[in-house]
Amino acid sequence: MTKDLKIGLLGLGTVGGALVRLLLTRAEQIERAAGLRIHVKRAAARTAGKSRPASLAAGALTYDPFEVVRDPEVDLVVELLGGINPARALVREALAAKKPVVTANKQLLAEHGEELFAEAERSGVALRFEGAVCGGLPVIRTLRDALAADRVASLHGILNGTTNHVLSRMTEGGGSFGAALAEAQAEGYAEADPTLDVGGFDAAQKLCLLARLAFGARVRPQDVLTEGIERIGPQDVAAARELGCVVKLLALARWVGGALDLRVHPAMIRAGGPLASVGGASNALLVEAEALGSTLLSGPGAGGACTAAAVAADIVDVGRPGAGAPLPFTAGRDVPLLPHDQIAASYYLRFTVDDAPGVLAGLTAALGKRDISIAALHQRERREGREPVSVVLLTHRAREGAVQAAVAEIDKLPTTRGRTQLIRVETEKV
Amino acid sequence: MTKDLKIGLLGLGTVGGALVRLLLTRAEQIERAAGLRIHVKRAAARTAGKSRPASLAAGALTYDPFEVVRDPEVDLVVELLGGINPARALVREALAAKKPVVTANKQLLAEHGEELFAEAERSGVALRFEGAVCGGLPVIRTLRDALAADRVASLHGILNGTTNHVLSRMTEGGGSFGAALAEAQAEGYAEADPTLDVGGFDAAQKLCLLARLAFGARVRPQDVLTEGIERIGPQDVAAARELGCVVKLLALARWVGGALDLRVHPAMIRAGGPLASVGGASNALLVEAEALGSTLLSGPGAGGACTAAAVAADIVDVGRPGAGAPLPFTAGRDVPLLPHDQIAASYYLRFTVDDAPGVLAGLTAALGKRDISIAALHQRERREGREPVSVVLLTHRAREGAVQAAVAEIDKLPTTRGRTQLIRVETEKV
Numbered sequence: 001m002t003k004d005l006k007i008g009l010l011g012l013g014t015v016g017g018a019l020v021r022l023l024l025t026r027a028e029q030i031e032r033a034a035g036l037r038i039h040v041k042r043a044a045a046r047t048a049g050k051s052r053p054a055s056l057a058a059g060a061l062t063y064d065p066f067e068v069v070r071d072p073e074v075d076l077v078v079e080l081l082g083g084i085n086p087a088r089a090l091v092r093e094a095l096a097a098k099k100p101v102v103t104a105n106k107q108l109l110a111e112h113g114e115e116l117f118a119e120a121e122r123s124g125v126a127l128r129f130e131g132a133v134c135g136g137l138p139v140i141r142t143l144r145d146a147l148a149a150d151r152v153a154s155l156h157g158i159l160n161g162t163t164n165h166v167l168s169r170m171t172e173g174g175g176s177f178g179a180a181l182a183e184a185q186a187e188g189y190a191e192a193d194p195t196l197d198v199g200g201f202d203a204a205q206k207l208c209l210l211a212r213l214a215f216g217a218r219v220r221p222q223d224v225l226t227e228g229i230e231r232i233g234p235q236d237v238a239a240a241r242e243l244g245c246v247v248k249l250l251a252l253a254r255w256v257g258g259a260l261d262l263r264v265h266p267a268m269i270r271a272g273g274p275l276a277s278v279g280g281a282s283n284a285l286l287v288e289a290e291a292l293g294s295t296l297l298s299g300p301g302a303g304g305a306c307t308a309a310a311v312a313a314d315i316v317d318v319g320r321p322g323a324g325a326p327l328p329f330t331a332g333r334d335v336p337l338l339p340h341d342q343i344a345a346s347y348y349l350r351f352t353v354d355d356a357p358g359v360l361a362g363l364t365a366a367l368g369k370r371d372i373s374i375a376a377l378h379q380r381e382r383r384e385g386r387e388p389v390s391v392v393l394l395t396h397r398a399r400e401g402a403v404q405a406a407v408a409e410i411d412k413l414p415t416t417r418g419r420t421q422l423i424r425v426e427t428e429k430v
Numbered sequence: 431m432t433k434d435l436k437i438g439l440l441g442l443g444t445v446g447g448a449l450v451r452l453l454l455t456r457a458e459q460i461e462r463a464a465g466l467r468i469h470v471k472r473a474a475a476r477t478a479g480k481s482r483p484a485s486l487a488a489g490a491l492t493y494d495p496f497e498v499v500r501d502p503e504v505d506l507v508v509e510l511l512g513g514i515n516p517a518r519a520l521v522r523e524a525l526a527a528k529k530p531v532v533t534a535n536k537q538l539l540a541e542h543g544e545e546l547f548a549e550a551e552r553s554g555v556a557l558r559f560e561g562a563v564c565g566g567l568p569v570i571r572t573l574r575d576a577l578a579a580d581r582v583a584s585l586h587g588i589l590n591g592t593t594n595h596v597l598s599r600m601t602e603g604g605g606s607f608g609a610a611l612a613e614a615q616a617e618g619y620a621e622a623d624p625t626l627d628v629g630g631f632d633a634a635q636k637l638c639l640l641a642r643l644a645f646g647a648r649v650r651p652q653d654v655l656t657e658g659i660e661r662i663g664p665q666d667v668a669a670a671r672e673l674g675c676v677v678k679l680l681a682l683a684r685w686v687g688g689a690l691d692l693r694v695h696p697a698m699i700r701a702g703g704p705l706a707s708v709g710g711a712s713n714a715l716l717v718e719a720e721a722l723g724s725t726l727l728s729g730p731g732a733g734g735a736c737t738a739a740a741v742a743a744d745i746v747d748v749g750r751p752g753a754g755a756p757l758p759f760t761a762g763r764d765v766p767l768l769p770h771d772q773i774a775a776s777y778y779l780r781f782t783v784d785d786a787p788g789v790l791a792g793l794t795a796a797l798g799k800r801d802i803s804i805a806a807l808h809q810r811e812r813r814e815g816r817e818p819v820s821v822v823l824l825t826h827r828a829r830e831g832a833v834q835a836a837v838a839e840i841d842k843l844p845t846t847r848g849r850t851q852l853i854r855v856e857t858e859k860v
Contacts, residue, residue, distance in 0.1 A: 022721055026579045034578060136722040138576035146568035148464060149456045149742030277707060291452055291739035292566040295729035309721035312579030325752025327464065
């Protein structure tokens with residue numbers, strides 16, 4: 001029993017092109033294993049004139065994405081446009097017309113997931129998005145299916161390939177953030193405007209999707225404490241190494257008491273831990289669940305081919321003959337979020353101060369009066385003359401609110417010569 | 431819409447007990463997320479008199495497993511007995527009666543998978559087995575679903591927790607195999623009769639299941655080159671370290687030309703590679719696929735709770751309202767197997783020989799005349815008097831057949847005082 005499935009494709013960029021090629025190359029295998037013949041009935045490109053996959057049927061190509069969604073012969077819509085507009089309207093219209101949707105658009109689901117999942121449930125069709133997080137890594141599948149009867153306690157992940165590439169380069173080569181980013185851009189690992197990646201926003205969007213699946217929590221990017229890697233310097237990378245750590249852009253979501261701690265920020269994590277060896281542009285997710293224990297998934301995080309493979313797997317799942325009804329949409333519930341000032345961590349602090357008597361006393365007093373105890377302190381690179389010096393300090397476990405207040409006070413001292421660098425040290429699970 | 435599912439449970443040992451507890455603890459979550467209420471209608475224990483999960487309904491317990499399968503109210507059968515008999519007859523009967531089966535029995539599926547999957551297909555019901563391989567790690571799910579539209583090139587795994595625990599202990603503590611095994615037994619990480627684990631047979635069974643999913647290949651444990659870790663000594667572990675490697679019981683399956691290379695044996699793998707840091711009783715699988723790239727899954731490999739979580743996820747998948755038809759059984763095809771003498775690898779060889787003139791010449795001649803070239807040679811621990819000495823040697827890439835012939839010749843030399851140790855060095859992917 002073989003079934004023909006006509007798909008409508010929105011977006012013919014890197015992932016879209018790779019998908020068309022993959023569906024052609026693996027057509028026989030998909031038919032043999034799942035009884036499914038997939039046809040790209042219509043495909044919308046954003047701009048005219050680019051080269052298109054040769055295997056597209058004559059007449060399939062259009063520049064109006066709504067034509068694709070409205071084509072009555074299209075059974076399933078694949079959205080690979082990215083961004084909010086017009087993707088949101090297109091996905092909504094497809095779902096309302098009872099066409100299942102497969103998307104790799106993390107931003108759309110992170111910001112408008114509530115509305116779109118509700119539309120999918122009303123229509124009783126699937127809205128699938130394995131390609132939206134961690135490229136080809138089956139993280140969505142794992143959280144949704146493998147953990148169906150388990151309770152997730154925490155997620156720790158490296159969810160952005162660009163920043164991991166840049167930080168790995170800084171760790172290996174010792175260079176500056178700017179130099180590592182420029183190299184990454186030259187090699188195609190970073191966008192011309194890298195803000196979304198470098199600022200942690202892309203990872204925060206992915207974390208929201210994962211937290212929804214893992215915890216049933218209705219969270220949005222603005223709920224995530226988000227800090228980028230722009231201010232990480234070679235001296236921070238070197239200090240991490242001395243502490244037996246590496247600097248990574250860490251995404252984490254975990255229950256602290258009854259509240260959800262949600263963050264994306266640079267962190268020092270143990271050099272021997274499970275996430276430290278995730279190099280280059282790879283992604284990884286460490287899921288800690290009650291029964292299952294700690295499971296690590298890691299692999300290439302981005303790229304046309306691996307995202308296309310994840311999208312194709314979703315198409316097969318949803319479209320194959322005998323495919324079941326979609327899992328009912330578990331309406332995300334509002335959960336208490338851990339206020340950011342209640343975060344508990346160890347902190348690495350790097351002060352830029354005058355090399356003068358009494359300066360250290362000023363620093364330690366600001367910390368001490370807030371009960372922040374110091375685990376180690378090091379004055380670095382004493383320079384000649386009146387150049388400022390770096391004082392590096394590691395705290396014992398402390399509250400974020402107290403540490404931020406102390407840093408704010410210190411940054412106002414007349415002997416402080418630059419903004420203090422603060423990096424959280426997370427070595428408990430990772 | 432909530433559905434009631436009555437399951438029949440075969441086996442109330444560690445995993446069975448953990449499953450009953452898990453289904454109770456997570457009942458509300460399963461009902462909310464999947465619309466499913468699971469009841470343990472009947473449960474068969476092997477032996478009377480042991481303590482039983484308190485939550486079993488009165489009258490549910492029996493000592494005749496066939497009663498469970500034949501109970502007309504049982505909708506789905508969970509087989510956790512292990513072994514071939516009576517599990518094979520029970521699973522066959524359940525499937526023939528159109529009852530889906532969820533099992534964690536790797537031996538049964540590795541040896542009689544062909545028959546049982548065919549029975550499942552005839553009846554149009556599911557036969558699921560996520561718990562059979564790597565405890566809670568979603569490896570089956572990943573190979574079956576996530577790679578639906580991709581082509582797997584190779585699998586490399588650490589599939590047995592007991593041997594990984596023993597080898598990790600030897601690597602950390604430097605002790606003997608016997609001492610590490612005794613410790614593992616005392617701590618509950620190894621069975622009283624550890625042959626299945628230690629000899630590589632358990633890992634070979636799991637590899638057969640994975641190869642069937644990844645390659646559609648009809649392979650059985652006897653097709654796998656299987657060697658255990660019994661002969662690994664502290665000197666081999668130390669030599670591995672000097673080579674920048676660690677010794678692991680490696681399971682691998684990969685295409686070499688058009689033939690499948692299938693093996694489970696101790697191997698030296700790169701200390702910095704993705705499998706080297708998999709410690710203790712953990713399991714890991716590295717899947718290399720054409721589009722997806724290299725994906726690593728790692729986590730706890732065994733234990734009642736994590737296997738129960740995998741079994742419960744399968745029950746929910748199969749039993750939930752709206753669950754689809756099972757994927758059609760892809761009849762495994764017979765594929766050419768790479769003859770073992772055609773394996774290509776580097777080899778670590780440790781000879782135990784007389785400390786006499788001409789001995790080295792004898793060794794190198796036996797290798798040289800078979801075109802096996804030597805990458806490094808080291809004579810170790812010269813002892814006083816007439817004690818034999820160890821000569822350790824690393825070959826360049828060579829054919830297994832040639833190396834085995836050379837070793838057989840060397841082992842017959844009058845100056846050879848013990849059986850030569852041979853460990854393959856696999857550093858290309860892992």
